[in-house]
Amino acid sequence: MISESLEKKELTNPFYVFIGLFRFLAFFLVILAFLLVHSLMAFFVTNEKKRLKLYLKSIPFFAQIGLLILNVKVSLHGTRGEVKQRLIVANHLSYLDVLILSAFYPSLFITSVEIRETFLLGQLTGLAGCFFVERRKEKRTEHTKQNELNDISEKLRNGHNIFLFPEGTSSDGCQVLPFKSTFFQLAVDANIPVLPLTLSYSGAGSEAVPWYGKMTFPDHLLRLCMQKEINAHVIRLPEVKGDDRFYLAKTTQDVIRTTYEKY
Numbered sequence: 437m438i439s440e441s442l443e444k445k446e447l448t449n450p451f452y453v454f455i456g457l458f459r460f461l462a463f464f465l466v467i468l469a470f471l472l473v474h475s476l477m478a479f480f481v482t483n484e485k486k487r488l489k490l491y492l493k494s495i496p497f498f499a500q501i502g503l504l505i506l507n508v509k510v511s512l513h514g515t516r517g518e519v520k521q522r523l524i525v526a527n528h529l530s531y532l533d534v535l536i537l538s539a540f541y542p543s544l545f546i547t548s549v550e551i552r553e554t555f556l557l558g559q560l561t562g563l564a565g566c567f568f569v570e571r572r573k574e575k576r577t578e579h580t581k582q583n584e585l586n587d588i589s590e591k592l593r594n595g596h597n598i599f600l601f602p603e604g605t606s607s608d609g610c611q612v613l614p615f616k617s618t619f620f621q622l623a624v625d626a627n628i629p630v631l632p633l634t635l636s637y638s639g640a641g642s643e644a645v646p647w648y649g650k651m652t653f654p655d656h657l658l659r660l661c662m663q664k665e666i667n668a669h670v671i672r673l674p675e676v677k678g679d680d681r682f683y684l685a686k687t688t689q690d691v692i693r694t695t696y697e698k699y
Contacts, residue, residue: 456662462505463661467560470498474563485594491565492542492596499539507665510536514672519631521595522675523623525688526633527612527696528601530647531557532660533635536668538564541633543599544591546619549575557653567591569619571604585621592626602685609637609646612693617685624684629675632688636699641666671695 473494481487503510524543526533534545545566552558552568561568569584570576592598602615623630637645641663647656660666673691678684 452662452664456658459505459507459661460658463502463657466498466501466505467556470494471559471563478563488544488565488591488594488596491563492544495538495564496540496542499535502535503539506532506535506660507663508532508536508668509665510539510668510670512540512670512672515674516672519597521592521626521628522597522631523592523620523626523628524597524599524631524633525602525615525620525692526599526635527692528603528606529609529635529637530606530645530656531653532645532647532666532668533601533606536635536670537599537633540670541597541599543597544588545599546588546601548604554653567598581618585619585625588619589622589625592622592628598622602689606648607646608648609642612689612696615685615689617681620681620684620688623677624679624681629677630684630688631675632673632692634669634671634673634692634695634699636669636671636696637666638669638699639665639667669699671699 474491477487477490477494481490519541524537524541526537537543538545545561545564546569547561547566548571549568550571551561551566567584567588570580588598600619602617602619603613604616605613607613620630644659644663645666647653673695676684676687676691678687
């Protein structure tokens, strides 16, 4: 949670304000460039399979630029090597998670219909090949759930990595929230392992990272831009395989939570 002293320092120090505004504008220029490039891809490349491949080649480039502008230093821990046709899961604190993970693990993300309906984030995620799932209980039915699983399974069979934040929302960073098991069925049906990752932030700038509750995207991004430096850690954990979605959800939740508490 952002402390009052940090907030006061950011809002009153002219240097932080200047740097923050400069980064904010630069970051939005990158967003505009991304929207332009991916809009052209969507217009000229009508074959979905080819278009998604182009998206996944382009996204890491833009993600790296975004991280450079925000001065995010990423440390990778654990085993290395190519990741292909996996269900990747991680804890979730902020949209910054997506930038970091997209830079190192190009994937098609599962996100919510609410994000699609959010100004700017909806356009960005739509042009990144994201899947939009209905998480609101009053609108979610077995029919919509099955259609979502079928659509995502097809992309998984085509060799893409699928990325899931099983908490279903971003948190304040105090703890890892319980994992929802629904989309772990993808790994069961495809008979593939689940790759768990733990995301953690350290240093003074880490207090500004969590994006949750009623925080707005522009206000939070400006505060993020005012941080001197943000240190991020991505811990790659051993793959988990099983034939039961509840087992996969519980096991990955436990290992991610245990690792998160250590960092």
